[in-house]
Each structure stands twice: as structure tokens, then as C-alpha cells.
Amino acid sequence: MEALLSAIGHGENGQHALHRFFDHCTGDAALRDELVRIAHVRGFSAGETIVGEGEESGLVGTVISGVLRVQKTMPDGRQQIVGLLFAPNLFGRVFSRVSPVAIEAATDCRLCCFSRVAFESFLARHPAVEHDVMLAVLDELDAAQEWMLLLGCQAVQEKVASFLLMVLRQADAGGPRRRQRMVIVPVSRHDMAVYLGTTAETISRTIQDFARRGVLRIINPQRFEVLDETRLARLSGRASASGDDRLHEASRRSA
Numbered sequence: 001m002e003a004l005l006s007a008i009g010h011g012e013n014g015q016h017a018l019h020r021f022f023d024h025c026t027g028d029a030a031l032r033d034e035l036v037r038i039a040h041v042r043g044f045s046a047g048e049t050i051v052g053e054g055e056e057s058g059l060v061g062t063v064i065s066g067v068l069r070v071q072k073t074m075p076d077g078r079q080q081i082v083g084l085l086f087a088p089n090l091f092g093r094v095f096s097r098v099s100p101v102a103i104e105a106a107t108d109c110r111l112c113c114f115s116r117v118a119f120e121s122f123l124a125r126h127p128a129v130e131h132d133v134m135l136a137v138l139d140e141l142d143a144a145q146e147w148m149l150l151l152g153c154q155a156v157q158e159k160v161a162s163f164l165l166m167v168l169r170q171a172d173a174g175g176p177r178r179r180q181r182m183v184i185v186p187v188s189r190h191d192m193a194v195y196l197g198t199t200a201e202t203i204s205r206t207i208q209d210f211a212r213r214g215v216l217r218i219i220n221p222q223r224f225e226v227l228d229e230t231r232l233a234r235l236s237g238r239a240s241a242s243g244d245d246r247l248h249e250a251s252r253r254s255a
Contacts, residue, residue, distance in 0.1 A: 038118040044105040053102035060092030066109025067186040081195040160206045161236035181226035
């Protein structure tokens with residue numbers, strides 16, 4: 001039991017990797033033991049399917065490390081990435097047998113998994129935990145709605161800046177703020193392009209532009225050091241842009 005608790009207690013970089021609905025279990029030994037009995041840690045390689053679209057969803061749980069890709073198949077067969085799940089996001093659909101989306105490992109990942117039926121039974125016995133799970137689902141729905149709004153309204157530059165900020169701040173979640181502001185993009189450039197509704201080439205040009213402007217330093221195609229986080233936020237449209245940034249954007253659009 002202690003080995004399992006240790007495994008699910010920390011994610012990447014020693015961060016606390018469990019969702020807040022587990023907080024009720026930490027101070028209640030009986031509750032914790034009951035949860036551990038139905039939990040198991042599983043590893044998935046990049047590209048593996050955790051839950052198939054339109055299939056019965058037998059697993060639910062939380063991400064310990066790595067990133068999951070949530071996909072929806074279009075009527076013409078194309079696949080659209082509709083979400084990315086980081087630690088300690090929830091995955092799977094509690095109280096719903098069939099999943100309307102596919103959930104795949106975007107990177108190698110470790111998950112704290114529960115049988116959906118066993119977890120639903122656990123929640124039915126413990127309303128306080130069930131309440132927290134429902135609040136967590138609502139929080140993630142709010143975040144998804146905000147992201148859809150941003151994708152619909154933003155220019156490509158703003159989308160890329162917003163994505164980099166999301167990854168940067170996700171890495172800070174549950175741990176101390178790091179002095180060196182590193183962004184490690186956990187998905188391929190193709191996946192990033194599909195998620196942002198643009199092309200890999202456009203993303204590459206945008207990131208190179210950010211580097212030329214001193215906003216970030218490119219270490220390799222997946223790894224960047226953010227040199228000016230305030231300016232990156234301005235480029236994302238989440239803060240008022242400086243005159244220099246507005247002028248640069250105006251000239252870029254007129255080119």
C-alpha cells in the first residue's frame with residue numbers, strides 16, 4: 001500500500017500529482033486505504049490508446065506524469081485534438097458508460113487508474129469526495145470553454161504565445177516557481193498545430209519570430225527558455241501590448 005501511495009503522490013520534478021479530490025483521503029486512514037485498494041498505477045507509451053472513442057469507458061483516473069491527448073473524429077475521418085491533459089488532470093467519464101472522445105498518450109505517461117464502476121461505487125459511499133470530483137469537472141469545463149474562446153478569437157501569434165504560457169504555468173502547478181523559465185512542449189509540432197488550428201510551418205515561423213524579438217531562446221524544437229514572460233503574456237493578448245509589440249504586429253499583418 002505504501003508503495004502505491006508513494007507512486008501516486010508525486011509526479012514530474014517531485015510535484016504533488018494528485019487532484020485535489022484526494023485531499024479528503026490524506027487525513028482519513030480508512031478512506032485512504034479504501035481508495036488505495038481500488039487504485040493502480042499504469043504506464044502507457046506515446047501513441048497508446050487509454051479510452052477509445054465511442055467505446056465503453058472502463059477506466060477513469062488522474063494523470064501522474066506525461067500528457068494525454070483528447071481527440072474527436074470528424075465525419076470525414078479527420079481527427080481533431082480537442083484537449084490536452086496534464087498532471088494532475090482527471091481523465092475518463094465518471095457516471096457515463098460510453099466515451100464520446102478518444103484519450104491517447106501524447107507522450108510516455110503514468111496514470112493513477114481506477115475501474116470506472118469501482119470508483120463510482122466509492123464516490124457513492126463518500127459524498128464529500130463526489131462533490132469535489134464534480135467541482136473538478138466543472139473547473140475543467142470552464143477551462144475548456146475559455147480555451148475555445150481564445151482559439152476562435154486569436155491570431156496565430158496569440159495562440160502560440162497562449163499555448164507556451166499554458167505549458168509553462170502547468171509545469172509550475174503544485175511546485176515552487178522555478179527561476180529558469182523553461183518550456184518543454186510535451187507534444188509533437190504536428191499535434192501542436194492541430195490543437196491550435198494552424199500548420200507546423202506557421203508555428204515554427206512564429207517561434208523563430210519570438211526568439212528574434214528576445215522573448216524566448218530556442219534550445220531545441222521541443223524546449224525553450226522564456227526570457228521575457230511579461231512580454232510573452234502581452235503577445236498572447238492576455239495583457240495590453242506595448243507600443244513596440246503593437247507596431248511589430250501591425251507591420252507583420254500589412255506585409
